[in-house]
Amino acid sequence: MNELQNLSLNKLKMETPNKCDENIQKLKELFPQIVSEDKIDFDILKQLLSDTIVEADDERYRLDWVGKKASLLKANTPINKTLRPCEEESVDFENTKNLYIEGDNFEVLKILSESYLGKIKMIYIDPPYNTGKDFVYRDNFTQSKEEFESEIGLRDEEGNKLFRNTDSNGRFHSDWLSMMYERLLVSRDLLKDDGVILISIGDDEIDNLRKVCTQVYGENNFIAQLVWNCSTGGGIRPKHFSITHEYILVYSKNKNKLDELNATLSKEAVKQYKLSDDKGLYREKDFVFKNISTNINQKYEIKCPNGDIVKPKNGYIYRFIKETFIEAVNNDLVVFKKTNNGPLINLDGSQANWNIYIKKYLGDGKGSPVTSLPRDLVGIYNNGTSAVQNLFENKRVFENVKSVELIVYLIEIFLTNKNDTILDFFSGSSTTAHAVMQLNAQDGGNRKFIMVQLPELTDEKSEAYKAGYKTIAEIGKERIRRVGKKILGSEALASPKDGTKVPFPLDIGFRVLKVDTTNFKEVYYHPNKISQEQLEMFTTNIKEDRDDLDLLFGVMIDLGIELSLKITPKIIDDKKLYLVENSELIACFEDDITTKVIEEILAIKPYQVVLKDGCFANDNDKINAMQKLSTITTVSVI
Ligand SMILES: C[S@@+](CC[C@H](N)C(=O)[O-])C[C@H]1O[C@@H](n2cnc3c(N)ncnc32)[C@H](O)[C@@H]1O
Known part of the structure; x- marks a missing residue:
């Protein structure tokens, strides 16, 4: 009877397939953003297929905010900007496979959308957390002359600007959400089918961000909400809690295509491997453990070395079914130990004299990753700050730097193919590029990076400005140059400037590209109205400075x-x-x-x-x- 219960047979449906379900499934795969509570959100679908804003006011479970549809529309609208190479700021322009792109990341993502469609294995971003002090990029922001003058320099040529998003802004969350939503929508297309996105975020927006990610990636593609214990506390005593952690949200493009994940074991975990044999370091794990399950497949009889037959006590089961256990015995992975108070009994119900353990080898020091990141491996903010200070003559040229160890740790989990590319489109001081080069130097990998960073002006009072870095992009590029030199242990970098053209054994170069207006003149005149001067201009439709x-x-x-x-x-x-x-x-x-x-x-x-x-x-x-x-x-x- 029990065996019968355990058999699950596939019951034939005896009817033609439900085409409606099939179609819904296809739509969900194409547009994960239209799924809400496992149903199609037709408003969002309509918006995706329209080039104007579609009105709708029905109630349903979803996160809405002011400007959401405009963002969806914006994400689908083409732009006609370009990227211009800058050889003099690049390192090894000719041979490198790395890119450093300067500009607003939304525009950059749109520009890259064909060239890198489905080519990126891992995106890591560390956007502004919307703490009430961050600068957020908003399109066509209108403001008073005084405001503009006080923030002069933060506006681009089209009037788009970075503004300080304070909580007195009536659209405090909406503005941030729109900014994130449109970038997530566009960047998703760049991911490979087995690709992942990791987003660092703090308490302020974790809730909203998770909902937005669900809309963009689909609920099924949620992988984990990691906790980075980024600080040890201290500083000015807060009235309530001192916050010592933040999050990293992980979503996949298609969870079914994502391979098993492995992470470097923490030092604490490695310490557990105290025993050794000719196969290396190992630890013994309980084979019998507490579990109220009555599944007979994990409660069979086992013969011990002295011939005793044992089975688990009530409330205990084995870790594996019989076939797997036999395989483990054959592979010398099973250890019997004498004890008189273990979880096994003899067939007559008396206490057995044995317990059973399974050998777990340390192997390559990898194991299943845990959501609370191991502090001894990923470091804290202080490590990030010192990494930058060490590179920049002890100057604090960038605040809130992620630790290189954290990014290395994450790359090792997700960028297992050592030729894959990582994209960071809020790259700041280029910690991600630093991590990629350092890891490649350590393990001979050939991972590539694409950094994107707005040429955001540094504050005139900042150490960065005083040290000569007028924009964050300048800091980011200089950090990569310095890391490269440090890794090679050589001051003589081959760049177009010094004329050396020998490729490096390790790719420590990067091509600098900058967002700019189209290379072409925009001329839309009625033929009757064309003057002689304009006619001459038409002899070339290419702008003179290109x-x-x-x-x-x-x-x-x-x-x-x-x-x-x-x-x-x-x-x-x-x-x-x-x-x-x-x-x-x-x-x-x-x-x-x-x-x-x-x-x-x-x-x-x-x-x-x-x-x-x-x-x-x-x-x-x-x-x-x-x-x-x-x-x-x-x-x-x-
Ligand atoms: C929190 S920082 C990233 C820090 C980085 N993880 C590090 O370790 O150095 C966020 C960065 O995103 C940049 N940023 C903000 N809005 C941007 C946009 N629209 N396009 C490109 N970069 C942007 C900011 O200038 C800032 O440098």
Whole structure:
């Protein structure tokens, strides 16, 4: 009877599939943000499919705030900005696979959305916690002249600005939520199917953030709410509690695709492995443990070394079923020990003289991660502060720095493929880049980073400003340069500045890219109204201050090509060609392209070719070239 009860048979439905359920399932997979209490939120779906704000006022369980739909709309609306490379601020521009992108992260994420679609394994962000003192970026913020003058310099050319989000702001939470929501929506698309996002956050917004993440990632993709014990207390005595921890929320893009997670064991945990044999250090774990379950599969009879047959007392069960136990015996993982007060009994019900243990080997020192992060491995804020001070002649150029150990620990859990990329789009002083380079140096990995940071001005009274860093982005870049030098133990970095072009054994370089307006002139005049002067302007639609590399990166963004790919210039017939790694692209922005250039392109057979509009001397040349090229590749013009 018991065995029958344990059998769970699959009952045939004997009816055709419910298409409605299937469709709902498909929609949920496509748009996790439309699911609320396991139902489709049609308002959100309508908003996702509309390019204007959709009104709705029905009641349902969901987090709403002022500006939510506008954010959804904004996340879906294209922008026409570009990224311009800055070779002089980069390190090893030619060979590096790392990126440092300066600009508002929403714009950066939108710009990267094709080139890095589904390519990022791990996103780590440490956004402003909305403590009432943070600067938050808001679009088209309107304010009085006095306010503007007092915060001058914090506004970008389109009037978007960083403003101090104080709790006297009537939209204190709404503004922050909108800022986060639109960035989370756009960044989700960059994640691989088995990708994860980790978000540091404090008490102020943990509740709201978790609800927003549920909307963006779906309830099923919640992985954990980690606790980082980031401080030891102290400081000015608060009236109530001294807060010594904060959180890291972890969500996956698709939990089913995420592999088993392993973390480095804490020193405390390692200390438990006191025994050793020829297979290494191990500890003995109870095989019989307290549990009121009556499952007979974990209550079978076992023969001990002296022939006694034992079984668990009432209220106890075994850790594994019989088959697994036999396997453990065969692998020499079972230890019998004599005792007269253990949890086993003989068949006649008397106290058994044995207890059973299972050997757990330390192995590579990894185990299942725990949600309360081990302090001895992840450090506290003070460690982060000293790491930066050590790099910057003991100056405190950045406040609230995460500890390098914390990020290394998290990377080791989630970036198990040592070639994967991590994105940090609130990168501050570049702790994440520091952690990536340090870990790669330790374990020979080849992990790559993409840092994004607003060129937020430093306070004139700050140590950073006095030390010459006018923006946080300058601090972030300089930190990576210094960490690189420190890791290599060499002052002689190969950068385009000193002319050395030898690739490093370890990638300590980074390509700097900066958000800017489009490379193209915006000219929308009625033909009748065009003056002679404007006509001359049309001879080139490219802005005068843009060079070939600007155009090349603009083209790579447009075609969805990764911006870290190696670029090799080649001169053919006095014309400069840009060959992008893996034959992804050949671009040439020259006039009067010759037959030799076309032959070179034909020989390489790139996936894409981009030329300048009007680059052929005459129509015949153009027809000939296009006929040949279109047989092997896709040709576009700018
Ligand atoms: C809390 S700090 C990150 C600190 C970082 N984890 C570290 O250890 O140095 C948040 C950073 O996000 C930046 N930030 C805020 N809004 C931004 C935006 N819209 N785009 C890019 N960066 C932004 C701020 O300038 C600040 O440097």
